[in-house]
Every structure is written in structure tokens, then in C-alpha cells.
Amino acid sequence: MKEVRVRFAPSPTGALHIGGVRTALYNYLLARKFKGTMILRIEDTDQTRFVPGAEEYILNSLEWTGIKIDEGVGKGGPHAPYRQSERKLIYRQYAQKLLDEGKAYYAFDTPQELEDTREQLKAKGISNFQYDSTTRVQMKNSLTLQSEEVKQKLAASVAYVVRLKVPAKEQIRLNDLIRGEVVVDSSQIDDKVLMKSDGMPTYHLANVVDDYLMKISHVIRGEEWLPSAPLHLLLYRYLGWEKEMPAFAHLPLLLKPDGNGKLSKRDADKMGFPIFPLDWTDPTSGELAKGYKESGYLPEALINFLAFLGWNPGTTQEIFSMDQLIEAFTIERIGKAGAKFDIQKAQWLNQQYLKAKSDEELTACLLHSLAAEKIECSKEKALKICGVMKERVTFPQDFWLQGKFFFQAPITFDEQVVAKKWNDDVVKVLSAYREALIKTENVTAEVAKSTLETVTTELGIPTGKILQALRTAITGGASGPDLMMTIEILGKNEVVSRISYALKNLKVKVK
RNA sequence: GGUCUGUUCGUCUAGGGGUUAGGACACCAGAUUUUCAUUCUGGUAACACGGGUUCGAUUCCCGUACGGACUACCA
Numbered sequence A: 001m002k003e004v005r006v007r008f009a010p011s012p013t014g015a016l017h018i019g020g021v022r023t024a025l026y027n028y029l030l031a032r033k034f035k036g037t038m039i040l041r042i043e044d045t046d047q048t049r050f051v052p053g054a055e056e057y058i059l060n061s062l063e064w065t066g067i068k069i070d071e072g073v074g075k076g077g078p079h080a081p082y083r084q085s086e087r088k089l090i091y092r093q094y095a096q097k098l099l100d101e102g103k104a105y106y107a108f109d110t111p112q113e114l115e116d117t118r119e120q121l122k123a124k125g126i127s128n129f130q131y132d133s134t135t136r137v138q139m140k141n142s143l144t145l146q147s148e149e150v151k152q153k154l155a156a157s158v159a160y161v162v163r164l165k166v167p168a169k170e171q172i173r174l175n176d177l178i179r180g181e182v183v184v185d186s187s188q189i190d191d192k193v194l195m196k197s198d199g200m201p202t203y204h205l206a207n208v209v210d211d212y213l214m215k216i217s218h219v220i221r222g223e224e225w226l227p228s229a230p231l232h233l234l235l236y237r238y239l240g241w242e243k244e245m246p247a248f249a250h251l252p253l254l255l256k257p258d259g260n261g262k263l264s265k266r267d268a269d270k271m272g273f274p275i276f277p278l279d280w281t282d283p284t285s286g287e288l289a290k291g292y293k294e295s296g297y298l299p300e301a302l303i304n305f306l307a308f309l310g311w312n313p314g315t316t317q318e319i320f321s322m323d324q325l326i327e328a329f330t331i332e333r334i335g336k337a338g339a340k341f342d343i344q345k346a347q348w349l350n351q352q353y354l355k356a357k358s359d360e361e362l363t364a365c366l367l368h369s370l371a372a373e374k375i376e377c378s379k380e381k382a383l384k385i386c387g388v389m390k391e392r393v394t395f396p397q398d399f400w401l402q403g404k405f406f407f408q409a410p411i412t413f414d415e416q417v418v419a420k421k422w423n424d425d426v427v428k429v430l431s432a433y434r435e436a437l438i439k440t441e442n443v444t445a446e447v448a449k450s451t452l453e454t455v456t457t458e459l460g461i462p463t464g465k466i467l468q469a470l471r472t473a474i475t476g477g478a479s480g481p482d483l484m485m486t487i488e489i490l491g492k493n494e495v496v497s498r499i500s501y502a503l504k505n506l507k508v509k510v511k
Numbered sequence B: 001g002g003u004c005u006g007u008u009c010g011u012c013u014a015g016g017g018g019u020u021a022g023g024a025c026a027c028c029a030g031a032u033u034u035u036c037a038u039u040c041u042g043g044u045a046a047c048a049c050g051g052g053u054u055c056g057a058u059u060c061c062c063g064u065a066c067g068g069a070c071u072a073c074c075a
Helices: A018-033 A054-065 A084-100 A111-123 A147-155 A203-213 A223-238 A265-271 A299-307 A322-328 A343-355 A359-372 A379-392 A415-421 A424-438 A445-459 A463-475 A483-490 A492-505
Strands: A005-008 A037-040 A104-107 A161-164 A171-176 A180-185 A193-195 A218-222 A247-251
Touching: A005 A018, A005 A218, A018 A037, A018 A054, A018 A218, A018 A247, A018 A299, A018 A322, A037 A054, A054 A299, A084 A104, A084 A161, A084 A193, A084 A203, A104 A147, A161 A223, A171 A223, A171 A247, A180 A223, A193 A203, A203 A223, A218 A223, A223 A247, A299 A322, A299 A343, A359 A379, A379 A483, A415 A463, A424 A445, A424 A463, A424 A492, A445 A463, A445 A483, A463 A483, A463 A492, A483 A492
Parallel strands: A005 A037, A218 A247
Antiparallel strands: A104 A161, A161 A193, A171 A180
């Protein structure tokens, strides 16, 4: 088998979309599975859409997700440069070759002229103008103009583009690894621009030339490219590279969670989940878009989630590490239909991965949050808190968000609990419990519990009746981790002071 | 509009000419937890529609409907 060489080829026009991460992932999985090479190529042929910082963002995102680049931008390699803007001259040569062989031609129609033609046709009720074998005879190009005139224009540096001379009527058959045979009639394809008037190639030319020169074996890309795949085949054919042409696999798209349509940043914002792997600040608007990383998603969970959107191993196993994904991955098991993006599953996976982490790692999460809040905490205490919080968190920041009461005494109390449960019995028990605790040494969870039971027994009040009120007095909330452990972690003095505060500030509702 | 492409529980999906159509998330109920969460057990829930082919179709074929992509000197 031919060496597997795949590429991820994003455009640096903004932050890397989550769908792009999935495309990169599938490429990476295939590369690793067959001990091949993962290449990163930056397709920056559109200078008008270039966004500063986007390339770095792509690199950072891939690094965070654990998708490693073997060759390409940021890494170098035998086919450098890997940034298309730096390969201009290469494309020029191949465009010239096509020109020389009569497979492409110069076109001098200005964008304005093309626009006018479209308008005119639209006025006549023809919805779409296509620059192709039926229309090119009416346009200004090296096929219709006298060769002298063409020479003159070129010499005078009149702006031109190079267009592919697509045959009038020819069936083009393409075998897609995911979709099977796709047949398109060449009459449906227009004479695509290969070289723009600014001297840059379009995606189509650059892509084919680079994939050939970089010896790409498999092109795994989004489904949006399927309609132009036959054009690419034509290019390989005209360039004499059909035998070396890579295999194609067009991935189904990621769809929005509700309704229809492809997943967009708008949907993500609306539903409250990230669309980008990392935080991204739009350089023009200055607007910040939250990333998966900063929202608390673990890269392994995100990868696991993304891998399963459009692919599955055919077994019932759901949790897969990157290595396991590499082992199990096959292109054949990629589905054909678009997958709706369901963030709930990602959250569940995140929880699974978070729970699987060691106590040290979990503690580090809490300590990290605390440092940001400038709160001091011993490692021992943090360890205990994490132990008790572990089963209830989805994101690393939840240790802090849901465990604030460990560090801050409540000022307000859950209103419902107060209204329903705070009564004379509670005041009696809590007062007595407070006194009992003061006299008790070494208040562990066990001791806290037995002390409470002693008090309630003496007063003849069932423990269950006052427990939730006690929790609210100590934590302010209505629910949380095991209360006796909470008391142990908080320590006798803190608990006593919190009960005192609650007794002083909470009034029994008069009926 | 045209071309291409897709359609199994709410969602991700397995399956495949004869199955009680399987799993996971979500949801609901019960058990555990003197709370909540976790965990466990159970439950609701799907083959888009219409024609063929066939003894039999969710599975194969053809239509229809509905989605999606593309239709730029963007990728």
C-alpha cells in the first residue's frame, strides 16, 4: 500500500471552526493508523480575507486537541513552503503548462463586465450565468480575441485571469470513499478561474497542485467540496496526474442542534455552547468568542465527542482515547448523513473524563480557580473538597463554582428552605448543636454526626426534620455534598460561627 | 431554479430481505444517598411517504416529500 499522507488545509480567515477540528481529527486518525504523515498546509490564497493571528490560532488549537502535525507550517518538511502564498511561482508554472497545451485560456472580462452579464441574463429570466463552453465564445478571452490582441493585452499588463477550458459534454466519474461513485456531466461545471488577476491561484488549482506535489494519498475534507471534486479530477487529468490522484473522502457536515441547516456560530451562541476550540477575539470587532478549552471542556472529551459525530466503531464502546480511536478508525465506518450537534453528549463525556482524573489533577483544578480568586487554601483541604465534589462536577471550574461555600460563609440563605423548614424545632436543635460542638474536640464527620444525633435524641426531634435547615445554615444552599463531611472540612470554629450567624439572622416565620 | 447529496427513537447511531429493530445521551419512574449529584434497575421513544421486486421489505429498485451542500477572480 502507498504511504498514507494526509493534509489538513485550513484557510486563515478566522478562528478554526469546530467542524474544522473534526476534519483535522479524521485526517490525523487515518495518518496515525497507517503510520503515515499528517501535513498542515495553510491555504491563504485569498489576500482579502486574511485575518492576522488566525494561523497561530489554528496551530494552538490543534496542539490543544492533541492533533499532532508531522509536516507543514510550524514544522517544516521536504515540500516546504507549506503556506500557499509562498508558492505562487509553482502554481504559475502549472497554469502556464495548461495554457500552452490549450487546456486553459486567458480571460480579460472584468468583474464588472461579468456582473453586468449576469444582471442582463437575470433580466431575461435566466437565473444563472455560467462561464462555460456555451458562453465563452461571447466573452473576452484568448479563445475569441485575435492572438495579436491577446499578446498586446498581456504585454500591456491588462488584468486577466486564467480559466480552465472545461469540455462541453463529458461524463466525469469520481469514486468517493464515503459516497461511492459520483457522476457529473462536465456541462454542469463552469470554466473555473485557476489564476486570479492578482496572480494568486484559486483554491482549485493550488489544491490540486499541492496535493500532487506533496504526494497526498487521501483527501479527507468537508462535503461542501463534493460538487467541485469532478473539477479537481479534470485538473489531475489535464495535468497528467490522474494515476497519482489521491483518494477522496467527503465528510458529512455538522448541523445545527435545532431545526435545519449547518452549524454556525450564531447557533452556538444561541444555545450557549462554544463553536471554537479556544477563546477567539475577532480582530476587527474586538468581540470575544468563548472556546471549548476556556469553557472547561477537556481536550480528550472534545475529541471523543467529535470523533463520534459521523463515525462510530461498530461496537457499543463509547469512551475512546485518542490511541483507541486511531486503532478503531476506518473511513468505511464514516456515515453519510449530516450530524446534528448535541452539546449534552459532550458534557456527559466531559464528566466521564473529569471523573477519571486523579485526585491530584482534580485538586489542581480547584487550586487553579482559587488562585484566580486570590483565595488561600492548603493542599490537604483542597484534596478533601475535591474528594467530596468529584461525583458532582461536569467542568473543572465546578469545584469552585459549586463549592464556594467552603471558602465563603453564606450571607444569604436559600429562601425556599428557610420558608419551609426553618421552625422552632430547628432553632432549638441548632442552638443545642452549636453548644455541643463548642465543647467537642476534633470534629470529624463521624463526630459531627454522632453529636447531632445525641442532640436530636435529647430534644426528641427527628434528625431528618432539621437536616436540610442545618445545611442551609452552614452552606446557604439547599443541596450539596455530604453535610457531615462538609462540617469536617469546614472545621468546628467555622461551623459554630456560621450556625451562630444563621440563628441570629434567620427568623421563624410567624403563621 | 439547476447540479450533487442525504433521510433508523428528541439527538448520536448499530443493524440489515424473516430481529421483541440494539446501544449511548437526554427524558421519566423506582432503589441507594436522611438533600442534591453519583451509582444501579426499569420505562417511554425510530426505520419520512408512495409504488414496485419478493412468499416476505425497515433493508433492494423507482418515484415523491423533506433536508443539506454547491452554483464567486472565497475557501
